[in-house]
Amino acid sequence: MLEVTDLHAYYGKSHILQGVTFNVAEGEIVSLLGRNGVGRSTSVKAIMGEVAPAGSVKFKGQEISGKKSFEIANLGLGYVPENREIFPTLTVRQNLELGIKNGQTSSRWEIDELFDMFPNLAERADVHGGVLSGGEQQMLCMCRTLMGDPDMIMIDEPTEGLAPKVVEQVGNLLQEIAKRGVAILLVEQKLTIAMNISKRVYVMGHGQVVWEGTPAGLLKADDIRAEWLEV
Amino acid sequence: MIEVFIFATLNGLVTGLLLFMLASGLTLIFSMMGVLNFAHASFYMLGAYFAYSISLQFGYWTGLIFAPLIVGVLGAVIERYGLRKVHQSGHVAELVFTFGLAFLIEEAVQFFWGPDTKGYQTPELLNFPLFTLFGQEFSAYRGFMIAISISIFMGLYYVLTRSRIGIIIQAAITHPNTVANLGHNVPMIFMCVFGVGTALAGLAGVIAGPVLTTFPGMAAVLGSIVFVIVVIGGLGSLAGAFIASLLIGLLQSYAIASDLGMPDLLNLLGVEFERSHPLHDLWTITLPQIAPVLPFLLLVLVLIFRPTGLMGKREQ
Numbered sequence: 001m002l003e004v005t006d007l008h009a010y011y012g013k014s015h016i017l018q019g020v021t022f023n024v025a026e027g028e029i030v031s032l033l034g035r036n037g038v039g040r041s042t043s044v045k046a047i048m049g050e051v052a053p054a055g056s057v058k059f060k061g062q063e064i065s066g067k068k069s070f071e072i073a074n075l076g077l078g079y080v081p082e083n084r085e086i087f088p089t090l091t092v093r094q095n096l097e098l099g100i101k102n103g104q105t106s107s108r109w110e111i112d113e114l115f116d117m118f119p120n121l122a123e124r125a126d127v128h129g130g131v132l133s134g135g136e137q138q139m140l141c142m143c144r145t146l147m148g149d150p151d152m153i154m155i156d157e158p159t160e161g162l163a164p165k166v167v168e169q170v171g172n173l174l175q176e177i178a179k180r181g182v183a184i185l186l187v188e189q190k191l192t193i194a195m196n197i198s199k200r201v202y203v204m205g206h207g208q209v210v211w212e213g214t215p216a217g218l219l220k221a222d223d224i225r226a227e228w229l230e231v
Numbered sequence: 232m233i234e235v236f237i238f239a240t241l242n243g244l245v246t247g248l249l250l251f252m253l254a255s256g257l258t259l260i261f262s263m264m265g266v267l268n269f270a271h272a273s274f275y276m277l278g279a280y281f282a283y284s285i286s287l288q289f290g291y292w293t294g295l296i297f298a299p300l301i302v303g304v305l306g307a308v309i310e311r312y313g314l315r316k317v318h319q320s321g322h323v324a325e326l327v328f329t330f331g332l333a334f335l336i337e338e339a340v341q342f343f344w345g346p347d348t349k350g351y352q353t354p355e356l357l358n359f360p361l362f363t364l365f366g367q368e369f370s371a372y373r374g375f376m377i378a379i380s381i382s383i384f385m386g387l388y389y390v391l392t393r394s395r396i397g398i399i400i401q402a403a404i405t406h407p408n409t410v411a412n413l414g415h416n417v418p419m420i421f422m423c424v425f426g427v428g429t430a431l432a433g434l435a436g437v438i439a440g441p442v443l444t445t446f447p448g449m450a451a452v453l454g455s456i457v458f459v460i461v462v463i464g465g466l467g468s469l470a471g472a473f474i475a476s477l478l479i480g481l482l483q484s485y486a487i488a489s490d491l492g493m494p495d496l497l498n499l500l501g502v503e504f505e506r507s508h509p510l511h512d513l514w515t516i517t518l519p520q521i522a523p524v525l526p527f528l529l530l531v532l533v534l535i536f537r538p539t540g541l542m543g544k545r546e547q
Contacts, residue, residue: 073411081412087401
């Protein structure tokens with residue numbers, strides 16, 4: 001579904017991504033792991049066209065490198081950014097409605113169904129998004145992207161700064177997303193959720209993929225974890 | 232006295248609402264692009280001239296509909312092929328671009344329509360007094376100006392707060408990248424907002440042209456006041472622009488209608504100056520005389536005591 005080959009990206013003169021290569025198959029959950037500053041978030045931003053990419057990015061067989069963000073989103077690639085970026089002056093319901101694409105006729109997801117899954121959001125449907133808690137904002141942000149019915153979703157640090165109970169809710173939602181055939185690229189620093197739900201994991205270091213394998217394989221690879229993941 | 236107050240209020244409303252039509256477009260454009268469009272009042276002037284030319288052939292009402300549309304399309308084209316390219320070079324380049332555009336439009340107006348004042352007239356249909364109060368007539372055309380301005384304000388408010396496109400615009404103002412990531416064509420939205428903003432300015436020109444006269448300097452007359460309004464209201468605040476427009480419209484109208492002046496104040500204080508006193512002119516100045524300066528005086532006061540404007544927010 002997503003094939004990234006020899007992806008490079010720059011911030012000014014800094015060479016951030018130095019030939020990243022990985023892929024995600026249809027309906028698969030894949031995690032991109034690594035410490036802060038290794039280029040995980042830049043990778044997804046480059047895929048979405050937020051950072052100018054060099055190299056090849058193919059989504060559903062189509063080259064999307066160089067396309068604009070809205071064109072990529074309309075091809076069915078969803079993105080939940082690290083800082084959530086809830087629209088603070090819009091209500092929860094309006095935030096969700098904004099996720100629906102123009103001309104979209106059907107979806108795997110309905111607002112009422114998402115409200116059933118997250119009663120907190122339902123209760124605060126007419127409240128401005130800016131007053132929600134961090135956990136509620138994370139849920140809203142993920143649900144907002146789902147409203148656009150993506151075939152694949154890239155989620156950047158969904159559990160960052162959240163309480164354990166909310167982390168569990170995020171995990172459950174990710175399982176539900178996968179159950180409905182949506183591929184997931186999970187960008188994480190912590191291993192907890194990633195190791196539980198991913199089919200494959202990539203470890204990044206110095207702007208490159210330095211290891212790939214299964215979660216079970218990563219658990220056995222003590223040297224990789226020590227060198228690239230543990231603080 | 233009461234009749235002076237009532238008519239000053241009505242005239243202040245006409246001016247204030249007209250100013251809001253200009254200021255609303257300018258505020259929307261500033262909110263989205265972060266640039267003050269110096270050419271905004273030039274689109275107002277173009278609206279009046281286009282409407283004048285159309286009215287000569289097809290009558291006032293055809294001009295009322297088509298002139299704002301032409302100005303809106305022109306504005307959208309300028310955003311798409313001019314401002315968007317200049318945007319990549321930063322805000323200074325954008326300011327210089329819009330500044331140059333204002334000169335270009337003024338020269339083009341003089342080239343095509345000449346330097347003289349045009350005989351752009353109010354429509355026959357509205358050439359009657361709407362009502363007579365204390366022996367003074369209030370023209371139907373001024374009532375029409377108020378009706379159009381309020382309709383535009385209500386329409387704009389509804390579209391921005393209730394419709395899907397309004398919600399997308401609100402979100403794109405603060406989080407353009409996030410809106411794009413959800414599949415919305417943000418550059419297209421920006422272009423449409425610029426087009427609508429200039430069309431509103433054009434509409435203001437169409438309805439103001441017959442009353443405030445249509446001449447090549449009309450953009451300069453209102454242009455600076457509109458900038459004063461958006462700063463007093465708070466840069467980027469539509470509600471602030473509305474309040475500031477009415478405030479300035481009423482302030483100027485009351486000042487013009489009043490017969491107060493420095494002599495009244497000095498008499499009250501029991502001070503008198505000889506006619507030969509070097510500052511005699513200053514002591515005899517009246518409120519109607521300084522009415523055009525009042526908006527700028529208010530601007531200075533707002534900048535001193537509330538630099539973010541009435542409804543503006545401090546930048547993070």
